[in-house]
Structure formats: structure tokens, C-alpha cells
Amino acid sequence: MNEPLTSPSPSHIPAAGPHTPLDELLALLDLEPIEEDIFRGRTGRAVLVPRVFGGQVAAQALVAAGRTVPADRPPHSLHSYFLRPGDPAVPIVYTVDRIRDGGSFTTRRVVAVQHGQPIFHLSASFQRHEEGLEHQEAMPAAPAPETLPTAAETLRRYAPLLGGPGVVDRILDARSAVDLRYADEPPFGSVGEPREPKSQVWFRTNGKLADDPLLHICLATYVSDMTLLDSVLLAHGRGGWAVGDVVGASLDHAMWFHRPFRADEWLLYDQESPTSQGGRGLARGRIFTESGQLAVSVIQEGVIRIPRPGR
Template sequence: MSRTHEVPTTAPNQIARPPLGQILALEELDRDLFLGHSYNDSAFRIYGGQAVGQALVASGRTVSPDRRVHSLHSHFLHPGNPKAPVIYHVDRVRDGGSFTTRNVRATQDGLTIFQLTASYQRRESGLSHQSVETTATPPEELPDFEDSLSPDELRGARPWLDVLRRNIAIEFRFPEEYPRVANARGEARPPCQRAWVRTSEVLDEDPVVQAAGFGYVSDLFLLSSALPPHGITIDEPGLQLASLDHSVWLHSEFRADEWHLYEQEGLWMGGGRGLARGHLFDRAGTLVATTMQEGLLRLRR
């Protein structure tokens, strides 16, 4: 099901989200040099998915349109300042017969805050299978997150939920209880969570922008899937949480502004770090993307 509105609307009791279309519309400064903005003065640091999405757009602007991004690997090096622009420097590493490789370096005030390598491939057909399957209640049949909570749970969730909605342009609905709610009650859960996700506004038809839209979405909730077994949330006093590296494999083309089911699993924690994996499925249960992320999860009582 596609959305037909062109401009996101905000009801009086809702919080306006960042303008993702503008965020992904980079300004070209020179050959292989692009400028990005956050359009958000309320955040303390740049959302990791924004850096992924903008860097992917920068790389895609230097690639032949007959090639599609199939993987990206990135590292978060320093917190970005959302009040300042980011310059994206693209290095044309390789243009082969089937594959194209680009490196992107994001800087602020001369400091490299983020770097990404993206690989593009000429369209090909071949053998196919997937080893994972899933089903879930369709998003239209699920309540908004606020409506799924008790009054006490909503009061506890309101501070972080308002910050999330104010700073990240993603809509989400949970087919089961979000483990963070159980953790807030002091209850442990398995290291798994699922959410239907889509960008909060319709994006440009450009395949690069749609891929970048999922790059933006892919960082949401992922690392926190390692916390449920420990019965704590990211608001736990003394917990330091930050993404260190992030990888995405795009198995087919899809629209990031349409609902997809994002299943996440916290595979491991130790040494102050955690490792999480994500699978993204379309409505038919087809696996369209896979993600992995390692991050800092350091608890100091």
C-alpha cells in the first residue's frame, strides 16, 4: 500500500518530525563534495541513521544510475553536531564491469566524524533463496504505540518517546509488546524485538533516496535489542550506549516509505560492547535487507 500525500501533516497533539526529504537532499559543492544539514536544533548529536543516509546519497550521486547499492559498511567516529552542516567527501575507489565501490568521509570543522564504504552492482538475475521466514499482524491492524500502553506505562514512556518522535523521522508499530516496556517494569525478556517501520514522509522515487531512506531507518532500535535479557533500558543510570559500526545488505529494491517488518536480535554482549542483527521483510515475508551493528554498551554502576 502506497501513501499518496506529498507533505507530512501533523495533528495538533502530535510532535513534528524532522523533514527527511530535505535531510537527504544534499547540496553539491564540487565534484565528489556534498553538504548535508540536520534541520534539527533540539537534538544533542546527529542521529546515526542520518549520517548513514546522507553518506549513501553522496556516494550514489557519483554512480551510474544503472547500478544499485547492495551493501554498505560504516563506522561512527565522533558525535556529530546537528547545529552545524556536514561535508561528505566521496572517493571513487573502483568502477568495474559489474561493481562500483565508493568511500565517503563525513567531516565537521575538519574532523572526520563518520565514514562509509558502499558497493553498487549492475542488475543481474540468478539463483535465489532465503533461510528465514516470518509473519506478523499487518500494521494497519495494530494500534499506535501510545494506545497500546497503560496510563502508568505511558507516563513512564512519554519522556523518551517525545524525544524520539521529535528527533527521528520514522513511524513504527509493534506487533508484540516492545521489550523496553517490560524492562521498565524490571522484567527480563529474550534479546528479540520486532517493529513495522517506514519513513514518516513519502520520499523521492529515486532508488538512491529510497535506499538512503532505509539507511536512515536501519539504525532505529537495533542496538537496544541486546538489553532485554538484562532487564534494563537505555535510560539505565550509568549506561553508555553508542553505535560503533553499522552494516547493511540490500537484497532487492524496495521503498523505505512503505511499511516493512524489522526483526532485531541482540546476538551478544560482553566487554562493554554489544552485537545486534536485523532482518527486514516486506508484507509478503520476503527478506529485502539484513543489518548488523556493534555498539558501546558500557554499564558503570
């Protein structure tokens, strides 16, 4: 490949006939070029809170950065801050700064803007493949994904707690491009019962993807923001934003991409929280391929507050 890496393009979407949820997600990640190094992205539907899903903003920003980088340099890390809630009613404009193009590494900075104000800031580094020292942590034990209930089966068990079947249907609709399965009970399944702040989910896209490495990395970035802070809630027996016993939002998000992987094949997302304090919770995750390769490391801090009466 001699062309630059690109985000999902209209060629991934059927020209006619019904579109799948994955087609719709790929179209959401297909940014519109406005000017050199400036792109516009559509926003998805708000589900439980009136803001754009953070994983979408992070994935779109990485798409924008990747469109300015040669194809032989996939991203190896990103560091980002969520600055303001995204407005789901208007598009997001992404501006890319070409910070550095070196012999082995390329650095890009992306600012996402709505209503004239930055809502998200990302720095991403890309690297040409090199041989080097190799080692990794062992993959933790986890049940096989095919043995686990689907997200629909898990969430519908807790429909009364989550606000009824209509709310569950909206959550499932928003996540329908991804097959995500909880290895154990999610936070809303053990409200009032603090337990070890560790959780696992398996995920893959609901459909096959093209071979573009950037596409798979951007989709993993999208999913990585869905469940990571759950481990913070488990330590305190809180059900989370879905049941309203905490309010919160992502503050920052960092990822390191270690080895090639496919987002349309099963990936184990192993998550834990080492600490929470000061209205913030820290969580870290490791994403493994089904064969045991450590593909991605993730760290995120989020605002997590207990709602106060009258506020």
C-alpha cells in the first residue's frame, strides 16, 4: 500500500439496500474533508446523557490524524483530554496539526471543535514497523466468549432497574454495531454489593471489516470508552449512570497499540481500577486477542460523583 491510511469510506457502505448497524458506524467514522487537514464529523445519537459518546469523538479524531500519515505508519499511542461535553445536535470539526514527520515516528495533534470552542484534544504518535525486544504479560483467565450471554440477554434481565424495556432498547440500539459480552455481572447487576474492582468483557464488531489497520485501531478506540470506568463502580457497589446512582464523564484517555489485531475478531478487554478519590476514578485496561496476544493497553480517568439532592 502506497496510499495514506484512510478512515472508513463510502466504499465500505452498500450503495443500495438496507444498511447494517456496522455500516452506520463506519459511515459515522468517515469524516468529510473541508480543507487541508480540516475534517467534519457527524455526531451519533445521545442515549442516556445529552452528549456525544466519548469513544466516538476519540475514534473520529484518530481517523482525522491517520488521514495525514503514510500507510506504513500505524498509530502506536494516543493521549487525549475531554474538555467539554459534545453537542449531539451539531457536527464536530477536527483540525490536524502536523507536529513532526521523522525517520521512524510521526506525531499529530488534533483539536475537535463545536460552537467555536474545543471539546476534545488528542495527540497521536505513529511508527514505521521495526524489529525489537519482545515480551508481554500473560493473558488472564476468562470464559470463552461464545459461552457468555449476549448484551441483549444481560441488559434485559435488568430492564426494571435500568428504566424499563425502552431504555434497554435504546442502549442496545446505540451499541448494535458491536457484539459486547460481559464475563461477569456488570455494575448494575450488583448494586449495593461492593466487590473487587475488576471486570472483563469480550467484544468484536457485528460484521467483517476491510483490512485497513487504522480502521481496526479506530474501532477498538471507539469501544474502549464503553465499559472501562465500570471497574471503579464495582469497588463501591454503584450501578452507574445507567441507574442514576452516580454522575460522571471521561476526563482523559490514553492508549498504546502494541501488536496487530482485528476488531472483527474476539478481543478480551480486561479492566481494573487501582484507585478513586477527589471525585475522580482511575481505570486501566488490557485488550488481548483470543490467541493471547496483548494488543492494546488503556488508561482512563473520569469524573465520578454521587448525586446530591436538589442538584
